[in-house]
Amino acid sequence: MEEKELPYTLINVIGGPDGVYEDHTAYLEKHLKLITMNEFLKHKQVFSPKIQAVYVWYYKPVVNKELLQSLPNLKVVVNSGAGVDHLDLKLIFSFGVKVANTPFAVSSPTADLGIALMLASARNIVEGHRIAVSPDTKLFNAAWLGEEVTGATLGIIGMGTIGYKVAQRAKAFDMKILYHNRNRRNRVDEEAVGAVYCPKMEDLLRQSDFVMLVVNLTPQTCKLIGEKELGFMKPTATLINICRGQVIDQDALVKALQNGIIKAAALDVTYPEPLPRDHALLQLKNIIITPHIGSATAQARHLMMRNMLEAILAAINGLPVPNEVHA
């Protein structure tokens, strides 16, 4: 019997900049023939007509016009994670190619990280660790005190799937929850977490002890938080960002942190990533930065890979594509 040729998929590397996850590669290779970007570029003529899917990890490969033109049989671009701000959807759709992402794989771990950053900042965990392990430490007589999140007000900007999961977690800390979103959630959702809708973002910023950013990056949300918005925040407030760095005007944030306009920031995302080593944000004491690890759990990465594979196989077989992204 003639062996059926597996669908061809163009990948960069599996696992993004962390390196190749070998078990993921082995799993995918049961269903797909994986062609790396380097192999593709070396043998473009051979592979161009074969590739039916592009598998995007961490912004790579870049899906631009040149790549799309060189893949006449491309059916789908599947993206790891929820954010598709790095994909030119209009351009991709104009080639008759579908797009899918993996929002459900990332929502819980990203919400967990938001809460972890809030607690780490409020309770000085990073500085505490540094003191605890420093060879210079003789006595644990920390002169500083943290803040309790219990009973504090959390303002969530962006109440989609991840924002709502943040609210569910914050409820367990008896936090007062405010939220701002393009669309108001239904009453049942609001009541389940005790969240109060703020149609004006300014009201949320003025009242919150912790402000968490959980929006998609779009032209409307780029630099959503700048000098004016930081100025609305309490001088005792902390800004937490688990979505995209570009949502904050970083120069304004540096000034706000230097001048005590706000108390602290905790960022999982910046622009660029990583920041240049001499960047002003890295010189500040009232900041925590993590290296974009919202979805960096073994479970999430595994589910992402499975969701991406499901979308590829569905698109190739002309079936409804799970987690399809629409214009």
Ligand SMILES: O=CC(=O)O
């Ligand atoms: O950054 C992570 C994601 O887009 O899911």
